[in-house]
Amino acid sequence: MSETLSKKKVGSLQAQRRFNIAWRLVVALLAILFSLFPVVLIFSTSINPVSQVTVTQLIPENATLNNFRRMLGDPQFPFARWVWNSIKVSGLTSLFVVGLTSLAAFSFSRFRFRLRQPLLRTILLVQVFPNILAVTALFLILLNIGRIYPGFGLNSHFGLILVYLGGAMGFNTWLMKGFFDTIPRELDEAAYIDGASSWYTFTRVIFPLVRPILAVIFILTFIGTYADYLLARVILTDKNMYTVAVGLSLFIGEQYSQRWNLFAAGALMAALPTLILFYLIQNQLQSGLTVGAVKG
Amino acid sequence: MAALSMGRKSGFGEMLGGGPLTSIVLRLVFIAAFDAFAIFTGWQLLRGAVAPLAIVLWLVALAITVVFLRRDAMPLRWIMPGLAFMVMMHIYPVLFTIYTAFTNYGDGHLIEKTTAIRQIESQVYLPADAKTYTWLPYEAPDGSYALWLTGEDGSQYFETSTGEAYTRQELEEQGVTFDSEGKPVAVGDYTPIPANRRFAVLPALQPLTFGNVELGVKITSPTRAGQVRQKYVYDPQQDAMIDQETGVVYANVQGTFTSPDGQTLIPGFPVIIGADNFQRLLTSPALRGPLVTIFTWTVVFAGMTVLTTFVLGLLLALALNDPNLPLRRTIRVLMIVPYALPAFISVLIWRGMFNPVIGVIGSQWDPGWFSSPIFAKVGILIVNLWLGYPYMFLITTGALQSIPADLYEAAKVDGASGFQQFWRITLPLLLVAVGPLLVGSFAFNFNNFTIIQLYNNGGPPIPGTPTPAGYTDILISYTYKLAFGGGRGADLGLAAAISIVIFVIVGAITIANFRYTGMLEEVSESV
Known part of the structure; x- marks a missing residue:
């Protein structure tokens, strides 16, 4: 008697657990549908020969890769050029950011000096005033620099990189300093005793140990720079100089409804670089590294 | 050899920031190069009338120089590169924005006062009693124009849009030949524009002033030209523009030269207008x-x-x-x-x-x-x-x-x-x-x-x-x-x-x- 009762109990517990999992899976499915619906749609549009949205079929009739081919080949859209511009600007910016911030973070982490505290605070407080609000001033600065060095003025990629580097320090320095602090000082002290200079200690002892955080900061900066719209739009004026964010929005936007399928093909290709990088650092993103990387 | 590598102990090396000789030399080369760059760029910026940016650049260069020459500032050397970018491209623009908020910077008030004055002073007018001429157009391959002018008293001049002016006598002395109508066959690169193109080049000639600026000549009709005078003269004492033609005084009102009856001169220039923007x-x-x-x-x-x-x-x-x-x-x-x-x-x-x-x-x-x-x-x-x-x-x-x-x-x-x-x-x-x-x-x-x-x-x-x-x-x-x-x-x-x-x-x-x-x-x- 008592045996059957406990069996029943176990059975109902199992049913309850199964139900528990089931509704959670349903919720997950709905969430995934919400997340992926626009992406699936854009994929479907990108292989559609006609500029329209078909909701009835995932793979449209007469599916074609022509849109991709046109985006890459049609001289009317220097699309490949835009993507390359974006990769160039974001790559160089990220490289410099990692260099500048790792130097600063090493000093803040390893040396004790009079200006340390005020500087750390200043760097943080400067971030409070986003430089996009000073976009007019930045425009004028580049205008004046361009009169002397045209390669660094308005409508130049190096000018844009200069602007991005103004915001390099900030949270990145803090993030990196925090990581540097976790590396035991005994390591560099041992190097100093062996007669190494600070530079040697930095490049040969510390640098190899902090590579993961450098990679994360590189990728976060890359993603952030790649997605920048405001500064790139103000500074770059020539169609061939556009980054992909400016190019896709301005150029495709003009006759949006006619070029919807072309845009879709471009959007998929433009999303690829950051999509790959994003999934490379997915796990770090969840573990609290997100403070400086707010989005949405 | 030993003495070389022990540079950090010598007083001189210490003065230059300390460290082994190679690093002292590298540092000096770097500072010299950077300062040279900063001085040149700042000077160019000053010439373009962008003084604040030049000053910020020089301050950054000064900071870098001090930090790299003082041994006790060694930790700052690591931070300086990033800091320099932050100061130039973040702090300065933000401060500039704050400053701009208290000015009337914008369309009509974009260029510096000295430049605006220069532009207004370059305007000319044709006085009623102006000396008038008949004119024949000349052009050079580089796109500049010139006029052959004949006055009512028979005096003749050759005046170019680039500011040169010659009398007939001067041309003759230079060996210029004249054709049957009495006009020069060619002066330097300048050759006559044929009569059938005279009207075609009229729009290009009209805005130009020929000869020297104060006593320049402007075209007044398809056949006649007149000697012009500078219309506005800036009077620093009153901080005002004086109209030479009418005598009207245009006073500086918030960055625009304005006459008593409200007429304004273009362009204006940015001035500090206090909290007006916020008030608006x-x-x-x-x-x-x-x-x-x-x-x-x-x-x-x-x-x-x-x-x-x-x-x-x-x-x-x-x-x-x-x-x-x-x-x-x-x-x-x-x-x-x-x-x-x-x-x-x-x-x-x-x-x-x-x-x-x-x-x-x-x-x-x-x-x-x-x-x-x-x-x-x-x-x-x-x-x-x-x-x-x-x-x-x-x-x-x-x-x-x-x-x-x-x-x-x-x-x-x-x-x-x-x-x-x-x-x-x-x-x-x-x-x-x-x-x-x-x-x-x-x-x-x-x-x-x-x-x-x-x-x-x-x-x-x-x-x-x-x-x-x-x-x-x-x-x-x-x-x-x-x-x-x-x-x-x-x-x-x-x-x-x-x-x-x-x-x-x-x-x-x-x-x-x-x-x-x-x-x-x-x-x-x-x-």
């Missing part, structure tokens, strides 16, 4: 109306975005935070796709989906996703929910997992229901952990230009505003329109004033956030 924001009814609308929407937009994304992210995190759930990793990877897409792409995709003609949503149901003030806002919030909830899901999942399980055990022992557990344990602890991130998200969205601009350029437009403004404009996109909008002219001073308002709001929020998280105190503790 607060008191001008035409500005205040849209500004209140825009400000309210900015707060609602940022607040609702944080609320909706957080609630959806939290609900999903609660639902999916079950260790027995299969495929957890796959679910997460697929769900956070919106977070991984660059925002400029996502917003454009949604714009297509809402499009009333071709869009999957808009063609089925269009309450005015772009034309109705309400539904354009709703559309933006939906797009931002989609963009932002994966981020909230990630951070709340992380925070949920860090809440100690024994708290729930204890609550169960005390007989708390699941609902009570959520309100009394989960939510408070969660908010402590992710609260600062929520504030960060609010501050970020306060300036989320990309979504507003790409969704509908801030539209639909608010009717009857003196400056372009839309119902979905937030402060930053409104600022952008004021500064770069074109059409109705750039008002950089006003744009900067609004930037200051944003600075103050976002700054206060962020600093409060730092205080709360102890991020600022962290520094003092770890020293």
